[in-house]
Amino acid sequence: xxxxxxxxxxxxxxxxxxxxxxxxxxxxxxxxxxEGDFITLLGSNGAGKSTLFNAIGGDLTIDSGQILLKGKDIxxxxxxxxxxxxxxxxxxxxxxxxxxxxxxxxxxxxERRGQRRRLAPRHLNKQLxxxxxxxxxxxNGLDQRLTTATGNLSGGQRQALSFLMATLKxxxxxxxxxxxxxxxxQTSQDLMHLTNQRVQEEALTCLMITxxxxxxxxxxxxxxxxxxxxxxxxxxxxxxxxxxTEKLYSFFADxx
Amino acid sequence: MSLIVSSIGQGLLWAVLGVGLxxxxxxxxxxxxxxxxxxxxxxxxxxxxxSHGMNPLLATLLAFAVGALAxxxxxxxxxxxxxxxxxxxxxxxxxxxxxNLRIMGRANVSLLGKNTLFKNHFLASLPQYFDSVVLGTIxxxxxxxxxIYFLQTELGQGFIATGDNxxxxxSLGINTDNMKIMGLMVSNGLIAFGGALVAQNNGFADxxxxxxxxxxxxxxxxxxxxxxxxxxxxQRLVAVTLGSILYRFVLLIVLKLGFQANDLNLISAIILAVxxxxxxxxxxxxxxxxxxxxxxxxx
Numbered sequence: 001x002x003x004x005x006x007x008x009x010x011x012x013x014x015x016x017x018x019x020x021x022x023x024x025x026x027x028x029x030x031x032x033x034x035e036g037d038f039i040t041l042l043g044s045n046g047a048g049k050s051t052l053f054n055a056i057g058g059d060l061t062i063d064s065g066q067i068l069l070k071g072k073d074i075x076x077x078x079x080x081x082x083x084x085x086x087x088x089x090x091x092x093x094x095x096x097x098x099x100x101x102x103x104x105x106x107x108x109x110x111e112r113r114g115q116r117r118r119l120a121p122r123h124l125n126k127q128l129x130x131x132x133x134x135x136x137x138x139x140n141g142l143d144q145r146l147t148t149a150t151g152n153l154s155g156g157q158r159q160a161l162s163f164l165m166a167t168l169k170x171x172x173x174x175x176x177x178x179x180x181x182x183x184x185x186q187t188s189q190d191l192m193h194l195t196n197q198r199v200q201e202e203a204l205t206c207l208m209i210t211x212x213x214x215x216x217x218x219x220x221x222x223x224x225x226x227x228x229x230x231x232x233x234x235x236x237x238x239x240x241x242x243x244x245t246e247k248l249y250s251f252f253a254d255x256x
Numbered sequence: 257m258s259l260i261v262s263s264i265g266q267g268l269l270w271a272v273l274g275v276g277l278x279x280x281x282x283x284x285x286x287x288x289x290x291x292x293x294x295x296x297x298x299x300x301x302x303x304x305x306x307s308h309g310m311n312p313l314l315a316t317l318l319a320f321a322v323g324a325l326a327x328x329x330x331x332x333x334x335x336x337x338x339x340x341x342x343x344x345x346x347x348x349x350x351x352x353x354x355x356n357l358r359i360m361g362r363a364n365v366s367l368l369g370k371n372t373l374f375k376n377h378f379l380a381s382l383p384q385y386f387d388s389v390v391l392g393t394i395x396x397x398x399x400x401x402x403x404i405y406f407l408q409t410e411l412g413q414g415f416i417a418t419g420d421n422x423x424x425x426x427s428l429g430i431n432t433d434n435m436k437i438m439g440l441m442v443s444n445g446l447i448a449f450g451g452a453l454v455a456q457n458n459g460f461a462d463x464x465x466x467x468x469x470x471x472x473x474x475x476x477x478x479x480x481x482x483x484x485x486x487x488x489x490x491q492r493l494v495a496v497t498l499g500s501i502l503y504r505f506v507l508l509i510v511l512k513l514g515f516q517a518n519d520l521n522l523i524s525a526i527i528l529a530v531x532x533x534x535x536x537x538x539x540x541x542x543x544x545x546x547x548x549x550x551x552x553x554x555x
Contacts, residue, residue: 057427083429090423098420109417114429117410124408165428206465 004071005205006033006056006173011065013048013055013229014204025051026062027229033173033207037236040216041209042248043226044256049209050122052226053175056207058082069172084114087171089179096162098235099151103142103161106150107131110165134164138194140187156187163191167198174199176208180215213245227255262385263508267476269453270390273469274476274496275399276446282477282492283407284419284439287344289470291447293352294323296466298448299455300359306456308506312373322408323448324441326352333439349466356463363463372456384472388457395453396497399446403492415439417491433485446471468521471528476500478531503527 013026025048034040043049054060056067058079065074069085091094108124117176119149130147135142142153149160159179166174176195178187196219199206211214216223224242225233232255235243273295280288298319305315326348333344357363374380379387406412415427418435425432447469455461480492480499488494510523 053498077428080429083427088427090427095421095423096427098424100420102418105413109413109428109430111430112410112428117414117430119406119409119411121405122408122410122413224454 002034002036003240004032005035005037006066007031007066008052008056009066009068011067012063013051013060013219014063015060015061018175025229026055028065029226031224031231033205035205036203037205037207037222038196038220039207039224040220041044041207041224041226042156042211042213042216044252047226048117048229049226050177050222051229053088053177053209056082056173056175057086057088058115080114085172087111087113087164087166087169087173088175089159089177091178091181092157093158093162093182096165097153097158098152100149102147102149103135103153104128104131106161106165107168110168113169128223134168135161138164140190152173156183156191160191160194163195163198165200167204170202170204174204174206174207176206178209178211181211181223195219212241213248217243217245217248225251225255259508260505261389263504264340264389264501265385265392267504268396268497268503269388269457270450270472271396271476271497271500272399272453273447273473274451274480274500275396275403275449275493276443276472277441277470278493278496279439279446280405280476281474283416284436286341287345287470288330288440288443289342289442290326290348290352290440291345291473292466292469293349293356294326294444294448294466295451295454295469296356296461296463298323298357298451299461299465300356300365300451301448301463302452303365303455304359306367306370306372307365307404312371312375314455316373316449316456319452320445320449323451324445326448327440327442327444328437330444332441334440335433335436339368352466353463360461360463365462366460367438368459373453373497374456393454398498400493404493407489426431455496468524471521471524472503475503475524475528475531478528479503479506482531483532 006028008031011029012024012027014022014024016022029052041049051060055062058077062071062075066073098109101109104127108122108127112211131146132143135146140157140160141156142161145153149211150161153161159182163179179195180191183191192215208220213230221240222229222234222236223243233251273291280286280384283303288520301322302315302319305318306312310318330348332343333339333347334341337344339347373391374387379391382390407416412500414425414430415438417430418432422432425435451465476496476499478499479502480495483502484491484495484500506527507520507523511517526543
């Protein structure tokens, strides 16, 4: 059952429009993401990976082309509106959580992602027990620190929390922008495992930017390489399983 | 004794400004200069409304609404017009000066012989200065309770998140522009409300009464924080009122030392500067302490 969930059709995105420094970041990019896809996204710096995420998320408006969600054009929807179906985890642990609010408060905020926030009491205490269970699945002591301001957590705990927050209310699409890159190797690996586990369990549709070739090969059912704002390599299933780091390196050497 | 009571009363009345500014300065995390214009705006609105025969309570609430309107303009300039908040605030503050003169028709309007909130039968029956203590307490209990309740709502949490981490707030679907506009409206509404109270207490509105308001409001926030240390958000809001009273005591002492009322803005600025630098001083002191400890062989 592979239905197209998200389609990017002939998407062009330029920065510094109408100036001599105008650069085309996404260059007639076409991509179809199917429901249940776990895509790892590779590409050199400046290939347009983060820009692609910002275009999907609505932070940047596309110059031409279309972005479709389940066939519906969302190219001009606001960032806020798109959060109804979209969740993101950023590379910088500081970006994903509110530092002066505690862990439970952050989770509560995330649980209402994309929904109207009413002038009604937040009922935090009712949720504490449930949050304790959820955070315990991260196995990093987060469940003991529900009332700690997130600014006082370690980078690994913060990033694990960001990831939890992104998946707490099931997103139709999850965008992970090198979400383990700022962590030490062990913590990074732990979070990668947890990410994979949760994506599988919840059958999430997920795009993950990474510079880690092993991770790109190990995780997901599909691998995409972005180059000069276009998809230049797109393998899935057995073809992807047969891929090795050597083959990827030689591929990268060819396109440069 | 009466001086102390008077200071407490003044502290309570002026605490409205501290709570108002808290919303922008501490929660949204920027300094909103609009308040220097909305304070006299609230005073002018209330005084003129009362002189035209409006019920003082209604006039005070009208001041809130007019202040919120000024906050709305700052908010729109800032979020939709992409004018830096400091400049947006200064623009509206400057504009308010002319508006205030228009409202009052001249630089100073007295409430002599007019009805005010303080001429209520019950308040008027109290000993001197106790009227502002009682009214200030009632006002602060109501306002602080409402603000604390609001911050614990879903909307209030979105408001806090906006000031804490805008990128995250947006990625969770919080409309951060609307949150900032709302914050500026409520904040300036409260400041104007405070202006209306102070004008009725003083018995007049003056077009220049806004000068240094941001410093006074900040002083109550900072003094409250310095005096009471680590607090939860709710406690911090209460500490603003206590900070405002403490600030009045400091001014009382300064006046007793022989300074004149004209020196107060200078003194206020110095007090605020010193309080804001306390963490730096503390670090320096701790550093010395550590150096000494490093030399101590018993460590």
